[in-house]
Amino acid sequence: MRTDITDPAAGEPVSAERMKAFTDAVVAIAMTLLILPLLETVSDGADEGQSTAQWLGQNFWPLFAFVLSFVVIANFWVSHHQLFARVERVSYALLWITIGWMLTIVWLPVVTAMVGQVDSDVLQKVLYIGTMAISCIVLLFTRVYLRAHRELHDIPDETLRRDIGADALGAVMFLVCLLVAVFVPWISYSAMFLMVLLGPLERVGMRARRRSDTPG
Secondary structure, eight states, rough: OOOOOBTTOOOBBEEEEEHHHHHHHHHHHHHHHHHOOOHHHHHHHHHHTOOHHHHHTTTTTHHHHHHHHHHHHHHHHHHHHHHTTBBHHHHHHHHEHHHHHHHHHHHHHHHHHHHHBOOOOHHHHHHHHHHHHHHHHHHHHHHHHHHGGGGOOOHHHHHHHHHHHHHHHHHHHHHHHHHHEEEEEETTTGGGGGGGGHHHHHHHHEEEEEEEOOOO
């Protein structure tokens, strides 16, 4: 079975630029699709004679989900962009890992549209927050794969090791948010505010690694 996207002439992995451009386009479309359900509610509100304040109040959770999903996808894209900035070639396996990551991104607008429009239940929370967790896990797996295939990039091993830890912590935090949202119903999606702890926890982890790497 073929394991690389190969140049027929050279028999080597091809440039990553085409995949990067495709990935950027997919993410941009997914971020744009997030707003469509809200546009429909504006038309419905106008037909019902709602004021701006009434529309904002009635659509609080859809608005919350839109902003949250937009920020989450943006952060995922920034991480993906920074990672692939130093990836020079793409193997067949790396291509399919990236396609799997894009699947989680394009699915997120669907579950975002459910929030506020479909009655909230456990499955909805699992699909919404779980999709974010899976996206983070796939990005983590991408870094692990690249660490094992140094011929595809020039990323320092220390950078990959640090970012693998950050992605693992991010996945754990998404799962914690999911558990809180499911088992403490009155908190619901507000559990996602726990993600603000991610930055401080990453800094604590970095300081701990530095101390462990310091002799004596």
